Amino acid sequence: MTTTLISIERPTRAPKKPLAFTIDGRAVTVEEGTTILAACRTIGIEIPTLCFLETLRPVNACRLCVVEVEGARVLAPSCSRTAEAGMVVYTKSARVIHARRLVLEFLASSVDLSTTPGMAELLAEYDCKPERYGPPKPHALAGERDAAIAGHHAAPDPDFAATVGQPVMVDNDLYVRDYAKCVLCYKCVEACGADHQNSFAIAVAGRGFNARISTEMAVPLPDSACVYCGNCIAVCPTGALMAKPEFDMRAAGSWNIEAQTTTDTICPYCGVGCTLSLHVQDNTIVKATSPLENSITLGNLCVKGRFGWQYVQPGPSADSATTRDG
Amino acid sequence: MDIRLLQAVPSDTERAAVDAVLGAPASGWDGGVRVNARDSHLAYGGRAMRERRHELVPALQALQARVGWISEGGLGYVCERLQVPPAEAWGVATFYALLATSPRPRRMLHVCDDVGCRDNGGREVEAALVAAGGPAVAHEPSGTHMQLDANTPAWMHSPCLGLCDQAPAVLVTDAGDPAVERLIGRVTADVARALLAGAAPGADALANTVVPQVGDPSLVLLQRVGVVDPTSLTAYRNAGGYAALGRALQLGAEGVIAEVTASRLVGRGGAAFPTGRKWEAVRTQRATPHYLICNADESEPGTFKDRVLLTGDPFAIVEAMTIAAFATGCEHGFVYLRAEYPLANERLQGAITQARAAGLLGENILGQPFRFDIEIRRGAGAYICGEETALFESIEGKRGEPRSKPPFPVQSGVFGKPTLVNNVETLANVLPIVLHGGAAFAAIGTTQSTGTRLFCLSGAVERPGVYEAPFGTSLKALLKTAGASPRMRAVLLGGAAGTFLPAADTDFPLSLEGARAAETTLGSGVVMVFDDSQDLEAAVLRIAAFFRDESCGQCVPCRVGTVRQEEALHRLARGKTRGGAEAEFALLEEIGVAMRDASICGLGQTAYAAVESAVKRLQLFQGGAV
Structure with missing residues (x-):
């Protein structure tokens, strides 16, 4: 779960005051306004995160990054809590380890984390035993979770642990939504909304364990405000949102990340000049992304850059195409 | 903002219901008739429109109240009027239990x-x-909704x-x-x-609110309940009402806060934060405007004290809010009232209207250069909105998801401005403090817990109701006064977020320090008595279900922890444990500690409290009775 810290250029302001505090017994000096997480990373202390991304406003919902602040009643989310002078922070206390282990177990026992990068290692590191909550309940039927009524649920089945399992939603040619893999990190909602794209095609609907990412009335994406920029896919930490080619290749067993190379180029479509990272497997483009740390895109693209690269290579769509000279 | 709106067309009824709340549309840009000469070259919207977002919940409530549910056409019209993206409005509508997003009959x-x-x-x-x-x-499990006829x-x-x-x-x-x-x-x-079958529902249960101690001269907070007509400002003033506001204006803002601080009053909503300190923090904030919120979202199971004050003495709350606003520099006040209290809404609205007409709200209150008014915002069926930051989100027209603190409400509350949030009962205490002085108030109760406290007696008691008692009164005495069942087995103290106490542990003083020593909490003043005719394990299962239902779903520890807690309890109750009862108790403890330590707000942090006490102090779920 290692993520590079990105510094985003901001307009020049009055210099921020330095402040000193302690992390795991080590004295740290950071600028005023620095989060505990950022401070930890400057001194090489690794803290796992799931809902945090440098390019999005922290929602501190996953609680994986919690740390103990001396004198505080409860643990603090390091991704959003700013450091204060004299603060004494512990990142590996027994309370912290317990909370992180349980958060990971809660997720692993209720969500399919099989395509979450680094998750297997994290579950092992924290000695998680998600199976102790019982065997996972069979998947809900399509639409069942969308129809839930806030404040009501059926009595639990003592033989199973409830999950968010449900069928994959494949309602367009560009990307799929597999909400059985959704940890409700809010990143896609933020990327679709005011943080990046301003399309507002999706939001969190429902409440409690039935809270879910949804379009209005849970309509299929083609009927929603979605513009297929795919910026939600770019920020999804679990693979719940996945471009169709990757999804199909994974289903066919041909997706091989070790065999892939990444080549950066500039998107050929318009004059903005977004950096495009082409993921290539067997001399075929299988995915297009943009680097998170690119100052122009912040990882974002539009529908053309993210999905419109089939013309480069032979394929069903190229068969009928004619060349300019032809 | 260029948002994609819905194509569904609202019915005339739905349009009228929404317009009654939002006013008629101003142009073709927000749902009105498009007049080319006016609308074709000029777009209305932007900041002015975004600033109306807080009207989203009232508009959805208008559809619910008029039609019985929120249809696609109705939702779409609200989105068009307020320029809210439909997905976001759907997220809000599906958050609240009393807003239906599938067809419901007119009567529920x-x-x-x-x-x-x-x-x-x-x-x-x-x-x-x-x-x-x-x-x-x-x-339905098929993912559809029960087929319901509008007239059945x-x-x-x-x-x-x-x-x-x-x-x-x-x-x-x-x-x-x-x-x-x-x-x-x-x-x-x-x-x-x-x-x-459709019979007329008759009068509200609370039309004649009385309390068991009615007429007792020692009553302070309840002295007017059941005695003074709650619908008449004249009656309230004849009973000494609005003397406190006059005195407050003489004392000045700092003088009022000095008295409140001297009284050592602490919040009665459950957290027991010193009220004077909170007021001073809001008063000294430089950002403007300051907002005042009376938290009347009383939804803690077993709690009904605020309802009694709001229906039985609504002018007192209006007067106390006016004093709080004066002391802390607020010009606008909200009462966030839980949806399930229609009569309290009616009475409070009546009190506000009469106070406004008498110059006790509005401009130049009592002839002074002081301006303040109150707006009632009704909840829509969400316990979490009693959490102050979730309450702000709800007022702002969003899902009731608590915010991370800091920043604290006194710095950045509703609309990002300094906000004073006080519970109804806390505010009620302000009147005697201002009238008789903080020192006189502090002389009541114990040295560490000053004043009187309202307790909600229910369950296996002969005389259920709200009781007022000075801090330090013993729980045993209070139970006796209310006529607790001689076969009492346990008491739930403090509500669903409180603790179960075995009958033998009910002899201690009801004060903050007394409760602490007895390893319990007074919480919201719930004293619910269980005798041998009641199923305590079923009550614990219901509390676990309650927390699962009412979790907003934002943070993992609470969203999943409340589910895992309920599942473990059901396994215990049905004798289907994984590895024996002790293993399940250990698992419950692990879940509970994670919820308490890592949840964003008080809901998750207290979701294990009652369960823990039921297991450890009542020894429930061991296969035997207490």
Whole structure:
């Protein structure tokens, strides 16, 4: 779960005051306004995160990054809590380890984390035993979770642990939504909304364990405000949102990340000049992304850059195409 | 903002209901008729439109009240009027339990099956309703909704309706123009059947609010309840009302805060934060405007004290809010009132209207250069909105998801401005403090817990109701006063977020320090008595279900932890443990500690409290009785 810290250029302001505090017994000096997480990373202390991304406003919902602040009643989310002078922070206390282990177990026992990068290692590191909550309940039927009524649920089945399992939603040619893999990190909602794209095609609907990412009335994406920029896919930490080619290749067993190379180029479509990272497997483009740390895109693209690269290579769509000279 | 709106067309009725709240549309840009000469070259919207976002919930409530549910056309029209993206509005509508997003009949019965009602007649009511009208409304496992006819009343379960002293309780909602809402107490099977058959609901259970101690000269907070006409400003003033506001204006803002600080009053909503310190923090904030919020979202199971104050003495709350606003520099006040209290809404609205007409709200209050007004915002069925930061989100027209603190409300509250949030009972204490001085107030109670406290007695007691007692009164004495059952087995103190106490542990002083020493909490003042006729394990399961239902779902520890907690309890209750009872208790403890340590807000942090006490102090789920 290692993520590079990105510094985003901001307009020049009055210099921020330095402040000193302690992390795991080590004295740290950071600028005023620095989060505990950022401070930890400057001194090489690794803290796992799931809902945090440098390019999005922290929602501190996953609680994986919690740390103990001396004198505080409860643990603090390091991704959003700013450091204060004299603060004494512990990142590996027994309370912290317990909370992180349980958060990971809660997720692993209720969500399919099989395509979450680094998750297997994290579950092992924290000695998680998600199976102790019982065997996972069979998947809900399509639409069942969308129809839930806030404040009501059926009595639990003592033989199973409830999950968010449900069928994959494949309602367009560009990307799929597999909400059985959704940890409700809010990143896609933020990327679709005011943080990046301003399309507002999706939001969190429902409440409690039935809270879910949804379009209005849970309509299929083609009927929603979605513009297929795919910026939600770019920020999804679990693979719940996945471009169709990757999804199909994974289903066919041909997706091989070790065999892939990444080549950066500039998107050929318009004059903005977004950096495009082409993921290539067997001399075929299988995915297009943009680097998170690119100052122009912040990882974002539009529908053309993210999905419109089939013309480069032979394929069903190229068969009928004619060349300019032809 | 260029948003994609819905194509569905609202009915004339839906359009009228929304326009009644939002006013007529100004142009073709927000749902009105497009006039080319006016609208074709000029777009309306932007900041002015975004600033209306806070009207989203009232607009959705208008559709619910008029039609009984929020249709696609209705939702779309609200989105067009307020320029809210439909997905976001859908997220808000599906968050609140009393907003329906699938067709519902015009009449719905919301039947309390919570801890206060289920063993006190609730089960009989439920059985009668099942026999007469079939099962409670829920979604079908197929992912569709129960097919309901608009003209055939239906019923559904409800968490605590705040009528535990008159159990069992039913909230009747009749959509229409005007919509009718009635909270009915002491519902019998016959009454339930008649309501389901469409009979008129009759008067609200609280039309004549009285308290068991009515007439007792020692009453402070309850002195006017059941004695002074709650619908008449004249009666209130004749009973000494508004003397405190006059005195406050003489004292000045800092003088008022000095008295409140000297009184050592602490918040009565559950957290017991020093009120004077909070007021001073808001007063000294440089950002403007300051907002005042009276938290009347009382939804803690077993709690009904604020309801009694709001229906029995509404002018006192209006006056106390005016004093708080004066002391802290607020010009605008909100009362966030839980949806399930229609009569409190009516009484409070009446009090505000009369106060405004008499120059006690509005400009130049009592001839002074002081301006303040109050707006009621009604909840829509979400316990979490009693959490102050979730309450802000709800007022702002969003899902009631708590914010991370810091920043604290005194710095950045509703609309990002300094905000004073006080519980109804806390505010009620301000009047005696201002009138008689902080020192006189501090002389009541114990040295560490000053003043009197309201307690909500319910369950197996002969005289249920709200009791006022000085801090330090013993729980045993209070139980005796209310006529607790001689076969009492346990007391739930402080509500669902409180603790169960075995009958033997009920002899200690009811004060903050006394409760701490007894390893419990006074919470919101709930004293719910269970005797041997009640199923305590079922009550604990209901509390676990309550937290699962009411979790907003934002953070993992609470969203999943409340589910895992309920599952473990069900395994214990049905003898299907994974590895034996001890292993399940250990698992519950691990889940509980993670929820307490890592949840964003107080809901998750206290979701294990009652369960923990039931396991450790009542020794429930061991296969034997207490």
